[in-house]
Amino acid sequence: MAALYCSIAILRAVDTRGARDRIEREMQSLLWLCARMGALGLWLAFGLGGCANAPRVTLDQIPVYPGALPLASGEYAASVSFVNFVMEQEAALARNFKWKGAHTKVVFRLPTGNKPEEVRSWYFEKLTALGWRSVYSVAYTVYTNGAGQYLTVYILASETTEEEHELVLTLNE
Numbered sequence: 001m002a003a004l005y006c007s008i009a010i011l012r013a014v015d016t017r018g019a020r021d022r023i024e025r026e027m028q029s030l031l032w033l034c035a036r037m038g039a040l041g042l043w044l045a046f047g048l049g050g051c052a053n054a055p056r057v058t059l060d061q062i063p064v065y066p067g068a069l070p071l072a073s074g075e076y077a078a079s080v081s082f083v084n085f086v087m088e089q090e091a092a093l094a095r096n097f098k099w100k101g102a103h104t105k106v107v108f109r110l111p112t113g114n115k116p117e118e119v120r121s122w123y124f125e126k127l128t129a130l131g132w133r134s135v136y137s138v139a140y141t142v143y144t145n146g147a148g149q150y151l152t153v154y155i156l157a158s159e160t161t162e163e164e165h166e167l168v169l170t171l172n173e
Contacts, residue, residue, distance in 0.1 A: 054131060054146040059104050059171050062151060063126045065119055068108035068167055075107065082156040085139075086168055090152070093142065097150055099172045108167040116155040116165060123153050149173050 093099070110119060120141060124134065127143050132151065136142040140154045150172045158164035 056147045056149060057145065057171075059106050059169060062169055062171070063123075063130075064108065065110060065114075065122055065167055067111035067114075071107045071109055071166070082159075086154055086156070086170075089140065089154075090170060090172075093136075093150070093152065094172065097142075097172070099150065103170065103172050105168065105170045108169075110155070110165045110167050112163050114165060119155050119165070119167065120153070127151070 090103070094103075123141070128134070130145075132143040132145045134141055135144050135150075140152055143151045143153070145151070152168075152170045152172070154168040154170075156166045156168060158166060
């Protein structure tokens with residue numbers, strides 16, 4: 001009987017030691033995870049936070065698609081439904097992104113025959129090269145530059161022909 005009690009005591013000691021080892025390994029894993037998360041937090045704070053110091057831009061500093069011709073303020077060749085679509089989307093985006101209300105817009109007529117996909121790709125390449133990043137893309141694309149500014153790129157079909165499109169750029173804060 002004494003031998004059984006000694007065996008149990010030894011097993012408990014061994015098991016306790018095993019439990020301690022497991023606890024130590026888990027604590028080290030937890031500390032490692034916390035260190036990694038802390039490093040990620042610092043990277044986000046300084047990496048993305050540094051973007052908050054990005055220079056502010058105006059619409060005249062945004063690249064214009066080659067061959068696009070500016071239209072007069074308030075002039076559209078696109079259908080009324082497309083113009084209403086832009087206004088509705090801008091209102092919805094303002095609510096979702098909590099824009100402060102600063103809003104500028106410029107409209108261009110694109111060269112005949114340009115495909116909307118080509119224009120979208122061109123803007124994606126140009127804007128990402130300038131430090132903008134796409135934050136939303138459906139029928140239009142919203143980019144941000146990290147300075148609290150959002151650029152929305154719309155490509156609208158012309159009311160007159162399928163070969164003509166308009167480009168609408170809006171800059172919001």
